[in-house]
Amino acid sequence: MDVAIVGSGYVGLVTAVCLAHIGHSVVCCDNNEDKIKALKSGHVPIYEPGLDDLLAKYLKSGRIAFTTSIGEAAKKATVIFIAVGTPSKKNGDADLTYIENVAREIAKNMDSYKLLVEKSTVPAQTGDRIARTIRLNLPARHKQGKNVTLEFDVASNPEFLREGSAVEDFMHPDRIVIGVESKRAERLLREVYKPLKATVVVTNLATAEMIKHASNSFLATKISFINSVAQICERVGADVEKVAEGMGYDKRIGRAFLNAGIGYGGSCFPKDVDAFVCLAEKSGYDFKILKSVRDVNEHQRESFIRLIEDKLWIIKDKTIAVWGLAFKSNTDDMRSAASLTVIEALQNEGANIQAYDPQAMPNAKKMLKGVKFCHDPYAAAKGADCLLLLTEWDEFKQADMIKTRELMRQAVIFDGRNFFDAKVLGELGFEYYGIGRGGNA
Ligand code: NAD
Helix, strand or coil, X not given: CXXXXXXXXXXXXXXXXXHHHCCCEXXXXXXXXXHHHHHHCCCCCCCCCCHHHHHHHHHHHCCEEEECCHHHHHHHCCEEEECCCCCECCCCCECCHHHHXXXXXXXXXXXXXXXXXXXXXXXXXXXXXXXXXXXHHCCHHHEECCEECCCEEEEECCCCCCCCCHHHHHHCCCCEEEECCCHHHHHHHHHHHHHHCCCEEEECHHXXXXXXXXXXXXXXXXXXXXXXXXXXXXXXXXXXXXXXXXXXXXXXCCCCCCCCCCCXXXXXXXXXXXXXXXXXXXXXXXXXXXXXXXXXXXXXXXXXXXXHHHHHCCCCCCEEEEECCCCCCCCCCCCCCHHHHHHHHHHHCCCEEEEECCCXXXXXXXXXXXXXXXXXXXXXXXXXXXXXXXXXXXXXHCCCHHXXXXXXXXXXXXXXXXXXXXXXXXXXXXXXXXXXXXXXX
């Protein structure tokens, strides 16, 4: 099929490349000229394992093309995926400016039936607003009085991929959710995804939008739940890692997303939780659980900072090594990363930060001032009064911890992800502090 994708970021680009991989002819669009220029020459501007090889393959075969013009992207395509950003406004509500802009631009260029698909995460009822925007902005030749003569559909197809394993997630989804208001839209979307042979859940538009809200918010809730448990573990001498293991074997609970640490970050959970709270408020419901999820997440970072202050005693002029900056491993994404809050708080108290991340440093350099960025973990550890583990990159598991200890001024580790084996580090002479590991660290 001829498919267009508007927005070539983490979601749009992965969607485009993977749709090409399963046999479609894809035109991918972005209004960032530098990005499109890079993509046309085969350069992937983000770090996402496996993406560059696939892009090179389908650029060469001509199955994927890039443009800055929505009109050009939409010309041949029947199905147009919208994958632009939906950031938070100051009040936490989703800012849908980019979505509206794209809908307007598509409408102006429409001359045949189109199916517009929301791939971006948007509040429930956004589909109705997109449809209205299309009707209002269609060229006069497609209108008769108040009636629109050109047929179109709007559908919701939320994306559940995770950065760091996005290609794998897209190709092997747990389920594909399709929110449609017509048989034609359902048929087209089923056809797009047919090669994936995945479970397809078909709903109306608003329900599909809600599935995405509810899924992300539930995962965030699991994280805040285990972080609350970790706080109590710390106080009663229990080990949250064992608690999570013991809970996780229960099929009704599951082990995933029960990792205690410095809380969730990234471009999705913080903003999607905020947007769901706002949507609930607008609909007249006070979503108390989710507000607490957010509070617990913030508290988790603060309590990590308090722990460092307590154990390090004086922060001013101390050298603090940071291993990991990205909001999670296997990505270069720094949006709402916990490292930003932790580093800024410690800098405000006069600490000198020496940081290393395998992929996120180019992005981190744009967001963090006064940090010494190092070329490897050992350079970051050199002369440090303590080491903070903030992102769970495999590379740090391979690190030579004896060498690290010898390079540091004081062998103190604050493990914000419960990533290291507390016992092993203790035996190597480190003073180790994890999250919720009372009695074990
Ligand atoms: P992103 O910022 O990486 O990409 C968005 C892209 O849209 C940018 O390249 C931007 O230049 C482009 N854009 C903005 N306005 C445009 C316009 N008018 N015309 C053409 N292009 C335009 O964002 P992302 O991480 O890919 O997220 C996109 C959406 O997908 C968001 O709603 C997000 O919540 C959702 N989502 C993200 C993930 C994830 O892991 N990143 C997962 C699931 C869903």
